[in-house]
Amino acid sequence: MRLGVSARPVRIGVFAAVLALLGGLVLGWSERAGAAADPLLSQGKAATASSTEGSGYAAGKAFDGNAGTRWASTEGKDPQWLRVDLGANAGVSRVKLTWEAAYAKAYRLEVSADGVTWTTVAEEKAGNGGTDDWTGLAGKGRYVRLYGTARGTAYGYSLFEMEVYGVLDGGPPPGGAFTVVAAGDIAAQCTASDSACAHPKTAAIAQQIGPRFYLTMGDNQYDDARLSDFRDYYDKSWGAFKAKTHPVPGNHETYDPAGPLVGYKSYFGSIAYPQGKSWYSFDEGNWHFVALDSNAFDQSAQIDWLKADLAANAKKCVAAYWHHPLYSSGGHGNDPVSRPVWKILYGAKADLVLNGHDHHYERFAPQDPDGKATADGIVEIVGGMGGAEPYPIEQVQPNSQKRISGEYGVLKLDFTDSGYGWSYVGTDGQVKDSSPKYSCH
Numbered sequence: 001m002r003l004g005v006s007a008r009p010v011r012i013g014v015f016a017a018v019l020a021l022l023g024g025l026v027l028g029w030s031e032r033a034g035a036a037a038d039p040l041l042s043q044g045k046a047a048t049a050s051s052t053e054g055s056g057y058a059a060g061k062a063f064d065g066n067a068g069t070r071w072a073s074t075e076g077k078d079p080q081w082l083r084v085d086l087g088a089n090a091g092v093s094r095v096k097l098t099w100e101a102a103y104a105k106a107y108r109l110e111v112s113a114d115g116v117t118w119t120t121v122a123e124e125k126a127g128n129g130g131t132d133d134w135t136g137l138a139g140k141g142r143y144v145r146l147y148g149t150a151r152g153t154a155y156g157y158s159l160f161e162m163e164v165y166g167v168l169d170g171g172p173p174p175g176g177a178f179t180v181v182a183a184g185d186i187a188a189q190c191t192a193s194d195s196a197c198a199h200p201k202t203a204a205i206a207q208q209i210g211p212r213f214y215l216t217m218g219d220n221q222y223d224d225a226r227l228s229d230f231r232d233y234y235d236k237s238w239g240a241f242k243a244k245t246h247p248v249p250g251n252h253e254t255y256d257p258a259g260p261l262v263g264y265k266s267y268f269g270s271i272a273y274p275q276g277k278s279w280y281s282f283d284e285g286n287w288h289f290v291a292l293d294s295n296a297f298d299q300s301a302q303i304d305w306l307k308a309d310l311a312a313n314a315k316k317c318v319a320a321y322w323h324h325p326l327y328s329s330g331g332h333g334n335d336p337v338s339r340p341v342w343k344i345l346y347g348a349k350a351d352l353v354l355n356g357h358d359h360h361y362e363r364f365a366p367q368d369p370d371g372k373a374t375a376d377g378i379v380e381i382v383g384g385m386g387g388a389e390p391y392p393i394e395q396v397q398p399n400s401q402k403r404i405s406g407e408y409g410v411l412k413l414d415f416t417d418s419g420y421g422w423s424y425v426g427t428d429g430q431v432k433d434s435s436p437k438y439s440c441h
Contacts (some may be wrong), residue, residue, distance in 0.1 A: 038093045042144070042164035046085045046244070048210035049073060053156060055239035059083070062159045070100050073148075073156035080157050083145040083210060084164060089113060092121065092139035094165035096131065097146065100158035103129035106150035111141035115210060118145060127152060139166075176285055181206045182411040183386030184217030184250065184323065184356020187234035198408040199387025201427035203237035206410045209425070212284065214241055217356035218250025218294070218323030220264070222388055225253040230267035237387075246282065247272050248291045250323035250356060260295070277302070281309050286417040286440075288315040290345075292322040297337050306341065310348040316418065317440035320345055321354035325382050327371065329400050330358030331391040342369035346378060349441040352420060356384040359391040360405040361424050363435060367399045376441055381422070383411045402433050 042063050049059035049071060057072035063084055073080040095109050105127045110118040121139035124132065129152060144164045148157045183202060190197035206214060219225075221234045230239075238245070247268055254260040261278060274280050278293040279302050290309065296302050310318070326338040335357070345353065346369050361384075366377035384391075390406045409426040418440055424433040 038165045038167055040163055041086050041090055041092075041166055041168065042084045042162065045087060046210070046212045047071075048083050048207050048241070050079075050081045050207075051077070051156075052240040053158075055235050055242045057158070058241055058243050060243055062162045065161070067098070067160055070158050070160045071162075072100070072102065072158040075156045076151075076154065077156065078151060079147060079149045081145055081147045082157070082159065082162060083115070083143055084162065085115075085210065085212070086142050086144065086164065086166075086168070089140065089142045089169040090166045091169070092141070092144055092164060092166040093137050094133070094135045094163075095122070095137065095144065096133045096161070096163040096165075098131050098160040098162075099129045100160055101129070101153065102155035102158035103127060103152040104146075104148040104150065104157050105152035107146055107148040109134060109137075109139075110145045110147055111139035112143040112145065113141045115143045118147075177414070177416045178212040178285055179209065180213060180215060180413045180415065181209050181211040182215035182217065182321070182354055182413060183383050183409075184354075185219040185359050185384040185388040186216065186238055186386035187221045187230075188388050189222060189229065189233055191233065191236050197387075198427065199233070200237040202386050202408055202410050203240060205425055205427055205429060206238070207241060208429070209410070209412055211412070212244075214238075214245040215289075215291075215321055215354065216245060216247040216386070217321050217354055217383060218248050219252040219356055219384075219388065220247055220250070221267075222252055224255045224257060225263050226256050226258065227263040227266045230263055234267070242268070242271065245271065246289070246291055248322050249278055249293055249295060251295060254295050277305070279305065281313075283315055285415060286315055287317045287319060287415055288313045290318065290320040290350075292320060292341065294322040294324040294338060294341075297341055303340070303344070306344055310344065310350075313348070317415070317420070318345070318348060318350040319352040319354065319420075320350055323355060324357050325355035325380060326353075326369070327364055327367075327380055327397050327399070328355075328358045328382050329362055329393050329396045329403055330360050330382065330384075330405070331394055332358045333395065334397065339369055342378065349376070350378055351438065351440050353378050353380045354411070355380065355382050356386075358382055359384045359388050360393060360403060361385050361407075361409065361411075361433065362403045363401050363433070364397075365399045365401050366438075371398055373399050379438060381411060383424075385409050404432055407432060
């Protein structure tokens with residue numbers, strides 16, 4: 001055992017318990033190793049993984065500060081990885097891994113500035129579980145990854161906690177630039193065992209991108225959106241990152257035999273009802289996000305709430321999302337139910353609207369609620385290619401700039417404090433379309 005160097009981890013297990021009985025020597029030992037010198041950077045930060053055993057074992061569970069929750073990968077597969085976004089570049093000096101019974105026999109700890117190119121800062125070739133406390137590291141990057149190459153058991157990889165310590169650079173702070181993945185019309189009644197099933201493939205791409213959070217634009221589950229259907233289908237794919245998802249309902253969520261939105265509310269719970277209604281808002285960086293229920297645009301309660309919410313907003317940039325698009329070149333076409341909401345958003349100088357309903361990808365030039373192209377208009381994206389059967393393009397609408405039908409994928413949205421842009425990423429990982437860069441109004 002060597003303290004304060006990255007060649008091998010400090011082992012804390014039965015031996016640690018013995019030391020504790022001898023008068024708290026473990027604490028003194030850790031402090032002398034310099035392990036606690038730098039602050040914890042990873043707790044509560046955005047995390048992603050190559051796979052999860054189920055929605056209760058999401059990547060973020062390893063960074064929530066709760067020793068009773070854990071991340072777990074798919075059983076019986078190598079390699080697997082777990083990644084955290086620190087929010088800014090940092091000097092990484094220590095990584096502490098607290099393994100569940102399903103541990104890694106061999107793994108690497110890696111850092112990256114961009115989430116693409118990785119540098120190994122520590123490597124284990126004969127792991128035995130318990131707690132691995134790597135100190136004296138000299139890593140540099142925004143992203144830190146555990147890359148498991150050999151399991152120690154027949155199961156997967158499972159961590160109660162992965163703690164990353166270090167010092168943030170003077171680079172962009174958390175809450176500045178961030179990435180979001182979005183899609184609508186997602187879980188058809190199929191699973192990954194069916195090679196034609198698309199939603200596990202869009203989920204894999206969404207998770208690989210590793211965004212700050214996920215948005216869904218309704219019709220999350222087909223056909224009747226019962227709770228059992230959510231559990232059997234959506235949960236097997238997009239459910240892997242449910243805890244980081246901000247959903248809205250579509251018309252299919254109203255078809256539940258148990259009642260409109262019953263299965264949707266039962267499955268998502270407070271995630272979909274954080275403010276007690278099926279509509280809500282939240283902030284990230286310099287952005288205000290408004291999640292709306294377009295099944296209830298005729299309810300004055302939602303319209304009054306929207307006006308008050310926008311009046312109270314102090315953020316420079318505004319994005320809103322719901323299911324039914326005002327403009328669409330697909331089979332459903334334009335839906336005037338959304339026009340009054342557009343007028344409210346336009347009056348509040350909103351920047352971006354995301355919709356689903358039509359099962360294709362489409363982007364529009366900035367326009368006003370009456371469809372007139374204008375520089376101070378709202379940009380609309382239809383992103384209904386999350387997994388349901390594609391719809392053809394039928395009647396191209398004015399101001400439509402790009403349309404893709406038949407290729408499943410997700411929106412990768414990149415936000416800054418003053419603007420945004422996006423790309424449409426197919427299930428093969430290839431960018432099918434890239435937007436212009438827009439500034440907030």
